[in-house]
Amino acid sequence: MEPSPGGRNGRRTQRSSVMPIVTVQQGPRDVTLKRDLVRRVTDAFVEAYGVPAETVQVWIHEVPADSWGAAGxxxxDK
Amino acid sequence: MEPSPGGRNGRRTQRSSVMPIVTVQQGPRDVTLKRDLVRRVTDAFVEAYGVPAETVQVWIHEVPADSWGAAGxxxxDK
Amino acid sequence: MEPSPGGRNGRRTQRSSVMPIVTVQQGPRDVTLKRDLVRRVTDAFVEAYGVPAETVQVWIHEVPADSWGAAGxxxxDK
Amino acid sequence: MEPSPGGRNGRRTQRSSVMPIVTVQQGPRDVTLKRDLVRRVTDAFVEAYGVPAETVQVWIHEVPADSWGAAGxxxxDK
Amino acid sequence: MEPSPGGRNGRRTQRSSVMPIVTVQQGPRDVTLKRDLVRRVTDAFVEAYGVPAETVQVWIHEVPADSWGAAGxxxxDK
Amino acid sequence: MEPSPGGRNGRRTQRSSVMPIVTVQQGPRDVTLKRDLVRRVTDAFVEAYGVPAETVQVWIHEVPADSWGAAGxxxxDK
Structure with missing residues (x-):
């Protein structure tokens, strides 16, 4: 495979897969943390898939503690 | 089953596909715009699929500007 | 209820399916109702799939009445 | 509005919240298990929220074992 | 910012809201119908929000009839 | 702030936010690429949020090229 200009490790961009949409469900967090997360998650796609950063969108849905849970x-309430 | 009267081009309703759920991720917008959008998106389903408008649900998740981004x-911050 | 390797009706846990994520889209509701819902939905998974309650996560996305609709x-506005 | 006959504990239906949409992310499972799950999850909504069963939709997205994971x-591969 | 040329009714593009992501949950349908739907839904956003068509993404998740249901x-099985 | 055992850069875990769920919408990709992505995205959460890797779930929904699009x-068809 030829090096992709967008991919640090030389993978080709698979055209049918460009524009990944990332949706995160989490509790509320500080904007500083979210800023860092969006940058790092985008880098993860650039490095794993060789897609340009511009094609990666990250959407964070913050759900308050009284609207989600585990173990019932x-x-x-925990 | 008869062709649906809701379908501009007389396509049959495919029963296994009724009740499409539409989820929109976007930044916050004025209610006037959302009202218009819900009407137009519903029309799009009625015309493309021939389903009754009553079966189409549209859910808009508004995500604030500090919780989503592109290009990292x-x-x-843009 | 007895802890069973396969749930109430003796089904085996299918390992590749553990950790179901449940996302609910609904209008806003009182915390008392949501608490009850999370408990009951989790029980539904424990009983139907025989998975431990700890593996079930429920996320409720509350969408205000001016951000979702049906029938266009x-x-x-209803 | 009268208390919903579908609600075991006589809670009023909150009109702005009717029509909950439930989306499940899980590994593939047998149709027998999914049939049981859809019935039980729907019952959970009827009992917790007092909504008619007809208003509850459950969508199961089955994701193969090579497309999801935890702990990285x-x-x-587990 | 100038009124967007993409908007039929001259509404301004709200910058924080560009790039809406549309996710559709439905039963399987023919590619001809999906092609028509994607075009019409995109038009709905262009006309309601005045955003360029290029910013609208539509993702259709087709769920087989044995993986979703209503009314339990x-x-x-219907 | 005290160093978190899970966080490379010493941020505290915010208890109400543990267990982020990441859902990716993309075209189909090779398992080798997905394996790399899941590892890198999980690392992004560990480093940005200081949560243990075990609490991060990544779900990849692969949508075929005839079921999603941009620009209508x-x-x-591109």
């Missing part, structure tokens, strides 16, 4: 309990 | 940057 | 109309 | 590893 | 029943 | 056109 709301996080707010 | 939060929209709030 | 916002719920807020 | 694909489930297929 | 799989669509495959 | 199916990817399969």
């Amino acid at each position: 309990k709301l996080t707010a | 940057k939060l929209t709030a | 109309k916002l719920t807020a | 590893k694909l489930t297929a | 029943k799989l669509t495959a | 056109k199916l990817t399969a």
